[in-house]
Amino acid sequence: MIDYLQFVLAPQMITGLSLGVAVVLVALGLTIIFGLLDVINMSHGEFYAVGAYLALSLGAAGISFWLLLVLVPLLMIPIGFAVERGLIQRVFNAPDRHTTTLLLTFGLGLVIEEVLAVIYGPNTQRPPTPIRGAVEVFGVMLPNYRLFLIGFGVAVMGLVALVVYRTRLGAMVRAAAYDRDMAASLGVPVALVFAGAFAFGLALAGLAGVLLAPIYSVFPTMGRDFILLAFTVVIVGGMGSIAGAVVAGLLLTQVQAVSSLFISPVWSDPIVFGIMVVMLMVRPQGLFGRLGRA
């Protein structure tokens, strides 16, 4: 029993937690973009892939992993501004914003995937692990890199929460999410806040890409496999809720990790999806309310 805990369950849960932290980063971006712009970014998974590929290329060019953790998110910001200003805003006032932006970002995701395939080829690649080795805690072997990933990810989440809930910038963001017209009349530069939020969401996705690239493989359609889980997290947590994304992200990845042990890895996706369906039936607003409203 102790052995099982030590050699099977605990490592599995740590693996789940490191994945969970990365999922939360991706889901945070999605939920902030939805909460603020009322836009579903279907291409979000592809930007996660872009982050991973940037890490791969720049790492191969000799830039250290530690620098990439800052550099790649920074590189995503101008991309985010360009996409928000150049594409999203063009259809922002379409009769059905949800559907139109969903379609547009879906198309964008396809194009990005193919561009990545053209540049890097369709095959799987993996950058070297930046931190090797493992520590033993209560007899459980914990890989150092995963521990770092968890710690770093949690720090980023804390920072996001701090910015959104404790700073003047965050207050403007929440005001714009609550009522954009009112915020505009109060002097909040709404257009800039929107583009900034979109870029920030992409930066988080890119960061998740950097963090996960050494553990999972890097391939052009990697975002597609990831996005359903991220969307599930966003829905279960409550669309537009920051706390919801964190809680649901960590919870659902644990469910996935544990259920693949006890039932079968094949069923872990359907189980998580089932939770989302049940959530939608019972509590459609998700665990937490929307950004700006709670």
Added chain:
Amino acid sequence: MHSHVDAGPAPAGAAGPRRLDRLGLAMRASHLLFGFLALTCLIFAALAWRTGDVFYLRLATEALIFAGLALSVDILLGYTGLLSLGQALYFGLGAYASAVTLKAGYPVSGALGAAFGLSLAASLVGGLIVSRVRGVYFALITFGLAQVAAKAVYNTRELGASDGLIGVPVMPIHLGVATVSSDSPVGFFLFTLAFMAVLYGAVAYLLDTPFGRVLIALKANERRVPYLGYRPERARLAAYVLAAIVAALSGALYPMLRGFVSPELLSFTTSGNAVITVVTGGAGTLVGAFYGSLILTALRSVVGSWTSHHLIVIGLLFMAVVVLFPKGLAGFARSWVEDRFARTGSL
């Protein structure tokens, strides 16, 4: 009360009592465009038959089959206002049902019957969940359902797992007046064209009934629908089931054409392609699904001859349509035809 004709600016063009029924007019315009398309297909078939072409006939047949899937997406997206990102679920279901039935030695009618029955049952179950949500949630749930189903098929050895089912036998299709074999390029192309014409006709008919008008009302302004006396969830369920059946019946033709089915048919790529097809062709026109499918297939085969990354071109084209021509190709053409109809007063 006085007359209020002067109370607002008169709408431009051919307004007046003759244009009472805009939906009916639009549908007639779609019929005309469909007729034109069918005629083009017949000419193409004649030319291909004369030149003995097989490759392009098969390609066009496949385009028509996938047009059926796009048609099913249009019922939801263009008429009911629901974006399905997982319609390939029912297309694949129909294809697998058909392949299994045909391999067991049943005739084509049995394959179509199996696709119909299974999709009806599956969509009633799925619809119980899906019909209670809308908008973004509808898109994400349909997406998730299809992903789960694709994964299930992928892991089911009885269905050939990742390899799919191969060796679907060639079948004679008895049509009363004639019998075509599913491996006759011209014969099966014409059969598919006729089959799709029937599907198109059936969907167009249904949308022109009170039932269809409620779906349209759901898209245009859902808030009012319950006060008109209808239950939005019921109407959504009906639209979902109808779309599932159309997708499954189209999918049922796929193994007859290709002789195999694979999990790829249920994949997000297939669902996504159907959405791209409808939006490019023109959502809310029915006929756009067919124009979109044929044109995109042609484009793919042209671009595909220079590069294997044709999706970049298709994706960019799709994005351009979403931003610049939200009505799509057939939507554009249909408005023009509608205006003609209205002007000549032929209602």
Added chain:
Amino acid sequence: MNAPILEVLGLGIAFGGLRAVDDVTFVAGRHQVTTVIGPNGAGKSTLFNLISGAMRPRSGRVVFDGVPCTGAPPHRMRALGLGRSFQITSLYPDLTVFENLRLATEILEPAGRWFLPVRRSRLALERADALLRRFELTERAGSLAGALSHGEQRRMEVAMALAADPKLLLLDEPTQGMSHGDTQETAELIGRLGREVSVLLIEHDIGLVMQISDHVVVMHQGRKLAEGPPDAVRADPAVQAAYFGHA
């Protein structure tokens, strides 16, 4: 036969801590115009939502035409004979005026016609035609509803509510934003509709209320403040203080 068309008993709902509608009781008489007045935020529209099935009340009862129907969904209320209009115009802007009305009259057709072409729905077509004439919209029948003037759209709103042959019409500020002349005409129309069917009205124009109402219910902060014939209500000191005092 003069049983009331609508009885509302102790109806209430709260949002968070706010009691939007609190223990409201009144009766709407058959073939009468009953008007609910009160300052903004008094809970009038919420009251309508509770009666028409848009929201379920937390407490209280609704009896419509002798049938208990507390919390019944909108489509069932429609079937019982309730028609409602919206404060914010809620039409089908991309359909023609005629198509809008036909959409609303179609429910009168027997279920057997559900899957027959709409042009065969004779009953619905005739009724839509009659509505066009009655609301003087025949000239505009082929125009898109979205292209109508504000006054015409408000009239459409009432026509849509009346389309399925209701016994009681719930009209939520039908004259909102109308010109003075249009308001006067609409008032006369509502007066006539009150005799024909029955009307429960939310209205801000006090002059109009006094002119056409048979019975007035005054709401204030979610509660019923007073009720009675128009003149009595106007003279009520509590109403004077809470309502006319502000105006």
